[in-house]
Amino acid sequence: MTVLINGSPKHSGSASGTLLDILKGHMRAEPVMTCLHGPEPGTESLKTLAEGDVWVFAFPLYVDSVPSHLLACLTELEQLAREKQPKVYAVVNCGFYEGRQNRPALEIIENFCARAGCRWCGGVGAGGGGALSTLAKLGKGPAGPVDAALRELAENIGSGSRQENRYVTLGIPRLMYKLAGEMGWRKMIKANGGRARDLDKRIT
């Protein structure tokens, strides 16, 4: 049984959730979903993970690595991974354009597997996380490269194969992504009652 693990701290609307939905859509066998939103895996998650022989972590890049709550969960899961010996895959997304910036986070999951003595099977590092949820709804167009990487990952999960880490980004120019992102921040601060120039605020 394959367990898809949403490791975003967000309970809804996360890019990690979007990526897992796409991945699930490419999988032949129905996976089981679970969440690690906080620093401790809950009883239900532990039970689900104990029944899985394949674990697929999906999470956002925080400060160039794994979010602290998920790092805490990994330390809690190390013993279970040692006992159950799952095959482990991971999908990391970052707000930067370049998917390769996710490399240290994938390495952390690989190092976790080495500690637990279970099998690291590779993953996907996706850039453009800030636009993934929006663009994925539009179909394959700009999200096509990410979709293709997740299809390949689904095939490898299905066959139990290891893959090299694959780094991808959206099929739009970096400048367009940058400008759209910055417009998004201005809209969000205005929606919260602020002004665009408040984004530049310095605290003394």
Added chain:
Amino acid sequence: MKLIITDLETLPCRVDGEYKLIRPGRPFRHCVGCFGCWIKTPGVCVIHDGCEMTGRDLSKCSELILVSRCVYGCTSPFVKNVLDRAISYIHPYFAVRGGEMHHRRRYENRLTVSAYFYGPDITEAERATAERIVQANAVNYDGGAGPVRFFQGPEELEGVTL
């Protein structure tokens, strides 16, 4: 000023000059990815538990020093949490540096990031990951990378001066 973030209740190292120490005590909640520190109260985390001003603290230091257990090549969850909660130090807008997208700086100070990792059997792979992360942190802060050193345990840090 040096900003030292550690998971040790007592810092075993000596420190030259002025510094601020963030260490375990009052529990800090984890970052929930709300970006409130950019779009609701810019510069300050919206979770008020004693960790909300760390972004400002970073703006007042010239050196960020991490003293932490090495966990899979990362800092420990405590130290990582403090870093996650301090992203208000940088601006949400992007800048391209070294051919890659990073965050624009919010403040004028330029800091150096260094790290002192401890653990009984840190692997070569974990060392490589830790060094890569410190380098990436330095680039994202638009700062510089200082030393990254590894120790068998906290007691070995007693001879170190930060």
